[in-house]
Amino acid sequence: MKAHQSSFFDGGKRLQMTESIELTIQSLQAYLPDHPDVGIAWSGGKDSTATLTMIVWLIESRKIPRPRSLTVFYADTRQELPPLAIAAEQIMDELRERGIRVEVVTAPMDKRFMVYILGRGVPPPNNNTLRWCTRQIKIDPMQAALTERIAEFDGKFLMITGVRQGESAIRDQRIEMSCGKDGAECGQGWYQKVLPDAKGLSGILATLAPLLHMRVCHVWEWLKHWAPLVEFGDWSTAMIADAYGxxxxxxxxxxxxxxxxxxxxxxxxxxxxxxxxxxxxxxxLLGLRVLWRELREPKNRIKKAGLERLKDGSIAKNPQRMGPLTLEARLMGLERVLGIQAACNAAANAQGRPRISLINAEEEARIRELIAAGTWPDGWEGDEPSAETVMPIVYQNGAVQPLLFSAEEAS
Ligand code: SF4
Known part of the structure; x- marks a missing residue:
């Protein structure tokens, strides 16, 4: 048995923790009787891991009813921070040892972050353009996995999420749906908002966030000091703190x-x-952000030459908009990511530390295949000019502002 580590929670503060867990128990007791089949959406981050391990402990210690079925859906984006990915692997082993069904939910190959950017050529997301990544690598795969699993059941399915807002949100009666706040896990609020609206699932799927009220200090207390103890489940949760500092x-x-x-x-x-x-x-790994920024630069992209007519016949708002990554830029990006991965793994081997996987062999093969086939995102042919090309400005109404100096005039 692992040694009990003393913390400032010993004594009076422990009572607060117990009260907080009591609220979690009450929310589960209220919902579980009507929902015999339960799923847990788990991202591997602190809040959803605390939710998952606490619920399994509550079931095992008979503090809440045992559901007819329990499925854990692990959202594997292939982009997780290494300590989180490693802890998730260990926790999945611990769940399977208990006979709990775990489904690893990953986006289809061509939709994965690296393949979508480096193979298909879609620029890395940023704050100014449509943010495709959260939905594509987190929400859509989870909806698809759920739809498939729910088809096996009659009646209502309860999906438990790790959304946590702490006491202030409860007081305000307001649940923030953004996933970009400090201390949040990207996408966490989205699960609450998007999952119940999933195609074919409305009316069948309910979501519950039983740690919604829990203070962040209690989450850490659980992960670092309680969950690793045999009496609370003997979970490999302590390493998660490394990813958070x-x-x-x-x-x-x-x-x-x-x-x-x-x-x-x-x-x-x-x-x-x-x-x-x-x-x-x-x-x-610090080189990844540098690379994503660099790939968005004009020299690595193509652009529309003038007015663009959309599928519905209307004119695009942004003539001459910058578009996908050139094939050369994608190859350059692939080599850079593989180089970063190789450098990390060489150091890992030398120091006896865990290796990482940014792009696996299957993903690399698919990226190279897409590049070799000259694949372009919808609406692009690949024969558009480089985004660095200087050309007369075209406005949405068709007006053209010629260049002050053309190449011929200048020569
Ligand atoms: S916004 Fe979310 S899904 Fe997109 S890259 Fe950042 S962490 Fe990943």
Whole structure:
């Protein structure tokens, strides 16, 4: 049995923790009797891992009714921070040892983050353009997995999410649906909002967030000190803190999502992880954000030459808009990511630390195949000019502003 670690929770604060868990128990007791089949949406981040391990412990200790079926849906984006990915693997083993069904939910090959960018040529997401990534690598695969699983049941399915807002949100009676807030896991609010509207699932699927009220200090207390104890399930949750800043995780309150997320103002989770000497060997990962930014530059993209007529016959709002990545830029990006992966793994081998997988062999083969086939996103042919080409400006009403100096005039 692992040693009990003392914490400031011993004593009076422990009572608060117990009260918080009691609220979780009450919410589950209210919903479980009407929903015999239960799923848990698990991202591997702190809130959903606390939710998952606590619920399994509550079932095993008979504090809540055992559902007729329990399925854990692990959303594997292939972009997780290494300590989270490693902890998730261990926890999946611990779930399977208990006979709990675990489904690893991954986007179809061509929709995965790396394949979509480097194979299909869609530019990395940023805050100014449509953010395709959260829906594509997190929400849609989860909806598809759920739809398939729910077809096996009659009656209502209860999907449990790790959405947590803490006490202030409960007080305000307001649930923030954004997934970009400090300390949140990218996509977490979306599960609550999007999943019940999934095609064919409305009316059958209910969602419940039994840790909605829980304070972040209680989540850390559970993951670091309670869950690893045999009496609470003997879970491999302690390593999760590393991805959020180790012992200072609570103060840093990092938002976690993909490694090198191009949308985060600062990659706090990766930066704090690298300050931990045990994980410093992963510093080449810092090159990912640099690469995503570089790929969005005009020299790596093509653009529309003038007015663009859309499928519905209307004129696109943004004539001469910049579009996909050139084939050369995609190959360059692929080599850079493979180089980052190789550098991390060489250091991992030398130091006896865990290896990482940014692009696996299957994904690399698919990316090369898509590039070799000259694949372009919908609406693009690949014969459009380089986005660096200087040309007369075309306005949406068709007006053209000629260049002040054309190449011939200048020569
Ligand atoms: S963490 Fe960033 S890159 Fe990943 S899905 Fe969320 S917004 Fe997109």
């Amino acid at each position: 180790g012992d200072e995780a609570e103060e840093i309150n990092a938002r976690t999502g993909c490694i090198g997320c191009p949308l985060a103002a600062e990659d706090t989770a990766l930066n704090t992880l690298l300050r931990n000497p045990a994980w410093a060997y992963l510093s080449p």
